[in-house]
Amino acid sequence: MLEKKPQGAFPQTIKSFAADIAFDTWNTVQYFRHFFNIHFGDASPISEKSAHPPVILVQGFLGTRSVLDPLERFMRGRGRQVFLIDLGLVNIRDIRESADTLLFEVDRIIDEYSKTHGFTKFDIVAHSMGGLIALYYIKKLGGSRVIRKLVSLGTPYRGTWTAALGAALFGLVSKGVWQMLPGSAFLKELHLNVGFERTQVYSISAKADTICPPRSCFLKGAVNRILPLGHASLVMDRRVFETIVAFLDGDRIESKVVDFGHFRK
Secondary structure, three states: OOOOOOOOHHHHHHHHHHHHHHHHHHHHHHHHHHHOOOOOOOOOOOOOOOOOOOEEEEOOOOOOHHHHHHHHHHHHHOOOOEEEOOOOOOOOOOHHHHHHHHHHHHHHHHHHHHHHHOOOOEEEEEEOHHHHHHHHHHHHOOHHHOEEEEEEEOOOOOOOOHHHHHHHHHOOOOOHHHHOOOOOHHHHHHOOOOOOOOOEEEEEEEOOOOOOOHHHHOOOOOEEEEEOOOOHHHHOOHHHHHHHHHHHHOOOOOOOOOOOHHHHO
16 A cells, blocks of 8 residues: 655645755855866865864765865865865766775875875765765775764765656766665665764754755764755855864864654654
8 A cells, every 4th residue: 555645745845945945045056156166186285284184075976076165265274184085077976986086095195195294094074975985985995994083964874865866867877876865775785884983973964955854864873963054055154164173173062963863763
């Protein structure tokens, strides 16, 4: 017997989408302005030594490195060394392959700068699908040995049905979009073992995000928090950047953490 849809479910979806647009209009414009400001060559210059671990930024699905420019500038202004990993002009690849690239790049940075700058530990800040790439690297490829903290922004750890739209548009050329569907073989593999060992994970979701809603971003064993924003705002809004730095600087999260207990049922 088919499950009956709750009355008003479709209007509620439209209402949620409208709220997302309302929250995110300006930041969505800014997102696409940066999206088309394509970087070529090295986008991660090395400056003087820093007292903080370097920060690695990882873009999301269909994202270019350029959408992370505001966050990169903010982190550099706070005295961080920042590296942007090259996942292609736009990020549509197999998540496992992207995690392999992340592994290679982290090892390369260690080989190149560990003696001159003392790089042995890193923090990662990843947007959307980028968080899945980072978590796979940490859990499956030994990344926990060098990654101190991971901050994910709107990452669909539990999968998102929005990926079905992406599969209809890009499914013939993108394996990554299929891997983000709820119940995918990739997500089952990713969550086979819960622990992150030595890595602290902070999952930030956006209340008005209809692409990766808060329910999809819950990660067991991580600190989970909802901010009153939309998906694009997570990489454009200074308040998010301040929240990220507070987590990277502190030993504990002092701000209120949303109770996701009902998601475990």
